Amino acid sequence: MKISCSQSALQNSVNVVSKAVPGKTPMPILECILLKTENNVLKLTASNMDLGIESIVTDTIVEEEGYVALDAKLFSDMVRNLPADTVYIESDDQFHTTIRCGKAEYKIIGKSGQDFPKLPIVKIDEPVVLSQLTLKNIITQTSFAAAVNEANKMMTGVFMEIHENQMKMVALDGHRISIRVIELKQPYPDHSAVIPGKSLNEIVKNLSSEQQNEAMIYFTENQMIVDIENTTMVVRLIDGEYFNYEQMIRAQFKTKVIINRRELMEGINRATLLVKEGDKKPVIINVTEDKLELMGNSAVGTLKEDIPVVKEGNDLMIGFNPRFLLDALRVIDDEQVTMYLMDAKSPAFFKNDTETYNYIILPVNFLNQR
Amino acid sequence: MKISCSQSALQNSVNVVSKAVPGKTPMPILECILLKTENNVLKLTASNMDLGIESIVTDTIVEEEGYVALDAKLFSDMVRNLPADTVYIESDDQFHTTIRCGKAEYKIIGKSGQDFPKLPIVKIDEPVVLSQLTLKNIITQTSFAAAVNEANKMMTGVFMEIHENQMKMVALDGHRISIRVIELKQPYPDHSAVIPGKSLNEIVKNLSSEQQNEAMIYFTENQMIVDIENTTMVVRLIDGEYFNYEQMIRAQFKTKVIINRRELMEGINRATLLVKEGDKKPVIINVTEDKLELMGNSAVGTLKEDIPVVKEGNDLMIGFNPRFLLDALRVIDDEQVTMYLMDAKSPAFFKNDTETYNYIILPVNFLNQR
Numbered sequence: 001m002k003i004s005c006s007q008s009a010l011q012n013s014v015n016v017v018s019k020a021v022p023g024k025t026p027m028p029i030l031e032c033i034l035l036k037t038e039n040n041v042l043k044l045t046a047s048n049m050d051l052g053i054e055s056i057v058t059d060t061i062v063e064e065e066g067y068v069a070l071d072a073k074l075f076s077d078m079v080r081n082l083p084a085d086t087v088y089i090e091s092d093d094q095f096h097t098t099i100r101c102g103k104a105e106y107k108i109i110g111k112s113g114q115d116f117p118k119l120p121i122v123k124i125d126e127p128v129v130l131s132q133l134t135l136k137n138i139i140t141q142t143s144f145a146a147a148v149n150e151a152n153k154m155m156t157g158v159f160m161e162i163h164e165n166q167m168k169m170v171a172l173d174g175h176r177i178s179i180r181v182i183e184l185k186q187p188y189p190d191h192s193a194v195i196p197g198k199s200l201n202e203i204v205k206n207l208s209s210e211q212q213n214e215a216m217i218y219f220t221e222n223q224m225i226v227d228i229e230n231t232t233m234v235v236r237l238i239d240g241e242y243f244n245y246e247q248m249i250r251a252q253f254k255t256k257v258i259i260n261r262r263e264l265m266e267g268i269n270r271a272t273l274l275v276k277e278g279d280k281k282p283v284i285i286n287v288t289e290d291k292l293e294l295m296g297n298s299a300v301g302t303l304k305e306d307i308p309v310v311k312e313g314n315d316l317m318i319g320f321n322p323r324f325l326l327d328a329l330r331v332i333d334d335e336q337v338t339m340y341l342m343d344a345k346s347p348a349f350f351k352n353d354t355e356t357y358n359y360i361i362l363p364v365n366f367l368n369q370r
Numbered sequence: 371m372k373i374s375c376s377q378s379a380l381q382n383s384v385n386v387v388s389k390a391v392p393g394k395t396p397m398p399i400l401e402c403i404l405l406k407t408e409n410n411v412l413k414l415t416a417s418n419m420d421l422g423i424e425s426i427v428t429d430t431i432v433e434e435e436g437y438v439a440l441d442a443k444l445f446s447d448m449v450r451n452l453p454a455d456t457v458y459i460e461s462d463d464q465f466h467t468t469i470r471c472g473k474a475e476y477k478i479i480g481k482s483g484q485d486f487p488k489l490p491i492v493k494i495d496e497p498v499v500l501s502q503l504t505l506k507n508i509i510t511q512t513s514f515a516a517a518v519n520e521a522n523k524m525m526t527g528v529f530m531e532i533h534e535n536q537m538k539m540v541a542l543d544g545h546r547i548s549i550r551v552i553e554l555k556q557p558y559p560d561h562s563a564v565i566p567g568k569s570l571n572e573i574v575k576n577l578s579s580e581q582q583n584e585a586m587i588y589f590t591e592n593q594m595i596v597d598i599e600n601t602t603m604v605v606r607l608i609d610g611e612y613f614n615y616e617q618m619i620r621a622q623f624k625t626k627v628i629i630n631r632r633e634l635m636e637g638i639n640r641a642t643l644l645v646k647e648g649d650k651k652p653v654i655i656n657v658t659e660d661k662l663e664l665m666g667n668s669a670v671g672t673l674k675e676d677i678p679v680v681k682e683g684n685d686l687m688i689g690f691n692p693r694f695l696l697d698a699l700r701v702i703d704d705e706q707v708t709m710y711l712m713d714a715k716s717p718a719f720f721k722n723d724t725e726t727y728n729y730i731i732l733p734v735n736f737l738n739q740r
Contacts, residue, residue, distance in 0.1 A: 071670075074643065074644075074670060074671075077643045078640070078643055081636070081639050081640045081643060082640070083636070103637075103675050103676050103677065104637065104640050104673065104674075104675040105673070105674045105675065106640075106644075106671060106672070106673050107671050107672045107673075107674075108644075108670060108671030108672075109670075109671060266451070266453070267473075267474065269451050270448070270451045270452070270474050270476075273444065273447045273448055273451060274444075274476075274478075300441075300444060300478060300479075301444075301476060301477050301478030301479065302476070302477045302478075303474065303475070303476050303477075304474075304475045304477075305473050305474040305475065306473050307473065
């Protein structure tokens with residue numbers, strides 16, 4: 001292989017595919033980035049088996065077609081430290097590789113890319129098209145609620161449902177549920193899939209924050225493919241039925257509280273200072289006539305804080321894991337949020353009127369813990 | 371004690387004194403910040419025995435004089451998370467302390483400050499006065515070369531010498547020496563002291579980057595006191611004779627190399643990528659007619675890079691610990707640096723004509739290591 005390209009284009013592609021390089025892996029070849037030319041185009045590929053990313057290095061001049069797999073960390077570090085100039089990469093039959101740029105010349109030993117797993121990119125149906133920014137938002141506004149612990153594989157997934165011109169994402173971990181719905185520009189055939197939250201969190205990093213940049217999403221039986229400019233990301237789906245989360249949603253409530261989101265967040269932050277990590281102390285909320293009294297206490301001390309609210313219905317005292325409240329409040333855009341409560345043992349709902357978001361959080365029994 | 375002050379002034383003082391709070395200590399009282407009023411002024415104090423810092427909280431209203439010691443981490447976290455409003459702090463005889471701000475009210479239990487070590491602030495002679503920025507610069511440009519390892523206490527110190535209208539700082543660790551000299555605005559009586567590098571690195575964080583803000587430095591037999599606006603920092607000096615570093619300085623050289631500082635740094639950075647942390651592989655410099663050839667190699671691969679130079683004298687091949695070169699090059703302001711070399715076993719000197727800086731670095735034997 002013999003190619004030349006600009007340092008900036010190469011660095012860009014390296015950054016993009018690096019999100020799929022596994023932290024640790026029993027397969028040494030996956031610690032590499034595969035460089036491969038095809039029809040005068042240089043593509044970089046990385047994969048951790050769950051997520052594979054392929055990126056075209058723009059404006060590459062291919063003098064001699066070929067391929068080589070280079071250690072991902074070393075190659076990224078090198079490319080990042082090269083001057084902003086033309087990079088020349090040459091690799092022989094033994095995968096001895098020379099990387100030249102400016103006055104610097106690296107010689108390293110690569111590997112054959114023969115055993116590098118192929119990304120099975122099959123684009124059959126029409127893609128779902130949406131803004132990268134919109135996709136980025138709906139992912140970050142839901143995926144945090146997916147379980148991290150692998151004990152229940154399905155819980156580590158994010159449920160995505162396309163229904164007519166709506167896309168819905170749902171994540172849950174047994175203590176809370178996040179639901180977001182967005183409008184698409186046109187209707188699409190109904191489809192649903194469970195996508196690993198971990199892979200989604202890597203994909204998000206490659207999505208643009210510009211509203212006008214689009215992403216195209218394709219589904220096969222066991223894959224989701226996200227296409228953005230010069231880059232294709234392939235995710236292996238989680239197999240099986242997602243949870244019947246809809247049965248956990250209820251429209252009744254006995255207490256409705258409208259509160260300033262920022263005031264509530266800041267109060268919860270103050271309350272959690274008293275609690276050491278892993279102490280699992282709840283924050284207690286006492287809703288009375290026109291105020292919400294926030295209480296935190298531990299061996300270290302206590303916090304009390306009154307936040308004005310507009311309340312309908314019963315007075316109520318209820319305890320929550322403060323992190324779950326903060327995670328949800330952080331991704332809600334509204335200045336005022338509405339909380340729907342039933343009793344001290346039933347989940348709280350943060351939702352807007354159109355239900356484009358619905359965050360459901362189970363309370364904790366604070367009486368034993370006080 | 372009963373006081374009120376603005377959240378911003380309190381946070382500022384907490385930040386300043388926090389630099390003296392020890393990471394771990396066998397004396398629990400040192401994990402606290404002491405709040406103490408005296409003549410209607412609120413002072414915060416923290417100390418790790420080597421460094422003590424005292425800061426006045428500006429515009430405090432003292433309703434009732436007194437004192438209390440509060441856990442430093444908890445108190446800093448609280449203050450940082452309070453709204454930008456007036457903070458009311460009240461503490462009773464049992465050191466039960468209430469902190470109110472906006473709608474938030476903390477109750478925590480403090481300690482008596484009785485056993486908190488007193489900062490022995492004795493200002494006898496006239497202070498040395500200089501810009502905080504100048505002091506900050508001369509410290510950061512030398513202290514990195516002081517030893518971190520406590521095995522040789524004197525080596526962990528930075529030597530400061532006042533001679534007429536010059537201030538000199540020197541640090542060394544057995545492999546390198548950093549020397550910086552600055553001009554003061556007026557002559558002062560001769561004085562020298564060895565200041566713990568660790569304490570200097572904390573003091574630096576409290577120095578302003580504004581040229582016009584001044585610092586006043588006082589010396590006693592075993593202390594240095596640095597006074598800046600509303601804040602006094604007291605450092606315990608290292609007792610004993612500093613090294614006779616001047617005998618290690620030599621004016622002769624056989625090779626003189628003028629090179630672009632940035633090009634050399636970037637080349638060394640590229641060479642070190644090949645070397646794993648702790649591998650102790652040197653970077654090799656081969657000076658010939660009009661170029662400096664930089665070479666790095668390891669099991670992973672090799673780097674070669676030619677950097678144009680202006681050379682006088684002999685050709686020379688010499689090896690260095692790349693980190694020592696980078697540490698020195700990073701703090702030199704000049705665009706072109708001059709390197710004076712003798713042979714492969716003698717130290718290299720990076721200095722300017724006026725010798726306001728002189729960085730001396732011992733080479734490593736690269737022949738065995740190649």
